């Protein structure tokens with residue numbers, strides 16, 4: 001405990017990717033959120049007589065800022081020869097074969113292609129996106145069949161911080177980087193989005209259907225994605 005502030009125990013707010021410590025500061029005039037020195041938890045400074053729940057709600061509203069900082073903190077992992085990247089949770093080495101064919105092939109734990117060296121990263125990323133589209137489309141079709149719903153369209157992107165989103169018109173959009181994650185993480189996101197085809201909320205009926213479609217520990221998959229997500233978002237980035 002410091003002389004100027006009062007610390008509370010760590011909160012694990014499901015809306016935020018890191019545990020959060022609240023601290024009442026007698027001279028604080030507004031809520032302030034930052035990372036602690038370790039980068040492993042958040043510190044929320046509150047003015048005296050703050051409402052704890054309102055303060056946590058405000059911190060949760062800063063989620064996008066927190067996630068962007070976490071992504072920045074991860075080292076970039078460019079798609080270059082001899083780099084090792086995760087694909088479906090397995091470590092795969094990238095290999096450029098000078099004078100080899102341009103076609104990208106996955107064989108054992110090596111993802112290889114030839115063609116011009118300058119086009120290597122672009123070609124590998126195109127393969128990863130195509131692999132993501134195939135895998136996520138197949139997972140989605142299977143989950144939709146089990147849920148007895150239709151999915152109008154599956155699209156693949158890399159926008160924003162969301163891993164998946166389901167529109168009211170019945171299209172589901174995924175981040176292609178899900179194909180880098182262990183399969184259970186990817187399948188949980190699919191179960192989550194397909195369950196939104198039935199319930200456009202996160203209520204108890206939604207949770208029950210999500211659990212039924214996933215066949216696993218949804219909470220564990222969610223927290224694993226939260227932990228590895230920032231690293232996955234650095235794959236293919238050079239800065």
Ligand SMILES: [Zn+2]
Pocket residue numbers: 192196202
């Ligand atoms: Zn949702």
